[in-house]
Every structure is written in C-alpha cells, then in structure tokens.
Amino acid sequence: MSKSDFILELKDLRTYFPVRKFLQKKFVKAVDGVSFQVRRGETVGLVGESGCGKSTIGRTIMRFHNPTGGRIIFDGDDITACDMKPYRKRMQMVFQDPYSSLDPRMTVGDIVGEPLDIQYPNMSKAERHDRILEQIHLVGLNSEQLSRFPHEFSGGQRQRISIARAMVIKPEFMVLDEPVSALDVSIQAQIINMLMDLQERMGQAFLFIAHDLAVVRHISKQVVVMYLGHVMEINESEDLYRHPLHPYTQALLSAIPVPDPNTSRARKREVLVGDVPSPIDPPKGCVFCTRCKYATEVCREQAPQIEDVGGGHLVACHHFREI
Ligand code: SF4
Numbered sequence: 443m444s445k446s447d448f449i450l451e452l453k454d455l456r457t458y459f460p461v462r463k464f465l466q467k468k469f470v471k472a473v474d475g476v477s478f479q480v481r482r483g484e485t486v487g488l489v490g491e492s493g494c495g496k497s498t499i500g501r502t503i504m505r506f507h508n509p510t511g512g513r514i515i516f517d518g519d520d521i522t523a524c525d526m527k528p529y530r531k532r533m534q535m536v537f538q539d540p541y542s543s544l545d546p547r548m549t550v551g552d553i554v555g556e557p558l559d560i561q562y563p564n565m566s567k568a569e570r571h572d573r574i575l576e577q578i579h580l581v582g583l584n585s586e587q588l589s590r591f592p593h594e595f596s597g598g599q600r601q602r603i604s605i606a607r608a609m610v611i612k613p614e615f616m617v618l619d620e621p622v623s624a625l626d627v628s629i630q631a632q633i634i635n636m637l638m639d640l641q642e643r644m645g646q647a648f649l650f651i652a653h654d655l656a657v658v659r660h661i662s663k664q665v666v667v668m669y670l671g672h673v674m675e676i677n678e679s680e681d682l683y684r685h686p687l688h689p690y691t692q693a694l695l696s697a698i699p700v701p702d703p704n705t706s707r708a709r710k711r712e713v714l715v716g717d718v719p720s721p722i723d724p725p726k727g728c729v730f731c732t733r734c735k736y737a738t739e740v741c742r743e744q745a746p747q748i749e750d751v752g753g754g755h756l757v758a759c760h761h762f763r764e765i
Contacts, residue, residue: 448515449615449647450480450503455512457495457502463722470721472498474671475512477748480615485641485648487658487679489694490668493718496651499668500617503649504535517614531561534608538620540600544592550603551588554578557611577610580640598629605637612644619651634661656698659683667691670729671721673748676756687751687762689734690714728760736761 455476458469472495480486488496501507503514505526514522521529534557537543544553554574558565565573575585581602592600601621608616618637622630638661641648652658658665658679665682667675667690675688686692693712716733719725727744731737740760748758759765 447481448479449482449517450649451477451513451515452479452499452503453477453513453515455499455502455514456510457498457507458510461722468722469510471671471724472721473502473509474724476668476671476673477512478666478673478676480647480649481663482614482647483641483645484663485650485661487662487665488649488651488668489653489655489658489665490674491694491718492653493670493721494668495671495721496653496668497619500535500619500649500651503617504533531557531611532613533615533617534611534613535617535619536601536604536608536621538623540597540604540624541592543604544600544607546592549589549591550578550583550595553592553603554588554606554610557607561611573610577606580609580643581606582636596629597625598633601625601633602636605633605640609640609644609646613646615647615649617649617651620653621650622657623652623654630657637661654698655683655694667694670719670724672729672758673756674730674758676748676754678754681753681755687755687757687765688759689736689762689765690730692765728758736765 455473457473458471461468461470476499478486488499490496498507502509505521509522513520516529516533551574554577555570558570558573574588578585578588583599583602592603595603622633625633637648650658650661662679665677665679666673667688669690675682675686675691682691683695686695693714696712714733719729719732725731726742728741728746731741734741738761746758746760748756750756
C-alpha cells in the first residue's frame, strides 16, 4: 500500500502529563503506545469509556498537546514536532460542546468566515461570502441565519455551525471529538447522516471519537477500541460488531440497548466490575486485568502485544482464542 492511501498514521504515540503525587514527580499516561491508520476519505471510530485517552489522541494529532513519544504521520509527512502552520488548513477539529465552542459575541457569518480570514487572508469579499453561503447550505442552515448569534440556535443547529466552521476551508482530515454526545438521540442521527453526506460530497477522512459504540457503528468503516491509554482491538466496523474478540469490546457491545425485547431478553449482558485503574499507576501486565473475568497470572505479569488475527483484525489479549 503506497503512503498516499493513508491520510494519517499514528506510530507508538505516547502523551504523558506530569503530576506531583506525595512530592514525587509522576506521569498521567493518557496515551501509551497507540498505533493505527486512517485511510483517505474514510471514517475511523475511536471508542472507549471516559478517561481512556481518546480525546487526548485527537488533541495530540492536532498538536494542541505535544506528544511524549512516537510519531504522527500526516499525508506522508512526519508532523510530530514540526511547525503546524502549513497543516492547519488541511486538518480541523470539531469539539463536543456546541455551547462553549462558539464565541457568543460573533454572528454565524463571522464564525464560519473566521477560518477563511486566517488561512486565506487575500480571499476577495465576494468569494468569502460565496464560500460561507455554500457551507451554511451544506450543513442545512440558510442565509438568513448568517446575521444571528449562537444563543439563538438549538444544540443541534450550533453543532451544524461548528461543523460548517471546520469544513469551510475544505480540510482533508477532521477530528470529530464526541460531536453528538451532548445532543438528543434524534438530533444525533441527523448530524451523523449529515456528516456522512458531507464526506461523500467532499471526500474528507474523519476520526470520529465517541464513548458509545452504537454511535460510531453507522458512520465508521473501521473501529479502534481503547482502554486506559492502550488499543484493545481494531477491526472493520461490521466485523467488530459481529465478532468482538477482546473481553473489553464484548462488554462494551453487550451494554448497547437492543430495540427488540425478544432479542434483548435472549442476550447475555456482560457487566464490567471494578473501577478503571489510575493512569498514573496502571496495572503492570494487561491494563484491563483488574476488571477482566478471564484474567490469569500471565495477564497480571505481561502486557499482551497487539496481534493481527487475520484480515486486519487486531487484538491485544493473551487468551482471546480460549474465550
Ligand atoms: Fe483479560 Fe488477560 Fe485478555 Fe487482558 S490479556 S483482556 S486480562 S484475558
């Protein structure tokens, strides 16, 4: 596969944050050796419970945090430590909270036009206006709403404005950090369908971050499951939902509500017991061993290597073959 097939590659990415604990300097290992790729024009879903490090990955890719180790390759270029200015117009991020991510003193037209002013300062007023109008229509809003302020919109409409702001400069790659988590379920579906339509039309690749596996299923070609800063399993979306191999993925999937009561009654529910360990002092072996019902001595001593079990299905577990 040529390098151009991937818009983004993470290689052993690590992001640690220094903290003081009992006068000792320690590190919160938010991301600890994560590797995966995103193909051009496709969506990768990144899932896991709160605090597993998925948002830190998104922010590290955008270089809002500097990585502690590993490499970030964007379109074949190593951007781990370089000046990000030339890449800002090619990669954008949408944040979870559509209430705090929009400046309340700016009109919608100014919010959506701001990235054009920064990235294309010599763009003519007419072209700027046309680009803003085109983008506003693409996200399902209309020209009369350009002069309004964010507080005049619902949560779903605000997220449409955030998406228009990120897409107006036509980036090739976008990090969508829990873009629908703060919205009602019916609005979530509308926003996800809109993102899929926009992707088909404009060809961007997305890294779609969510804590809910049900949300990423519809939009993602591939899913990466994370726990405590580590990748547990990677597979094509439909295969992962049909044949999850890692005990953590199995537990996450079993918690998804099923609309059919007969199927729901017949389904075995896995309940995760125990607490998520501290990322300052993660377990010595497999990071999931304190909550895994299949854990053995080897799990508590040795971290499992992530292994390709065929067809690009990757699993990090000593015992997945026996489960
Ligand atoms: Fe569970 Fe052991 Fe597999 Fe970790 S390596 S998920 S503790 S069985």
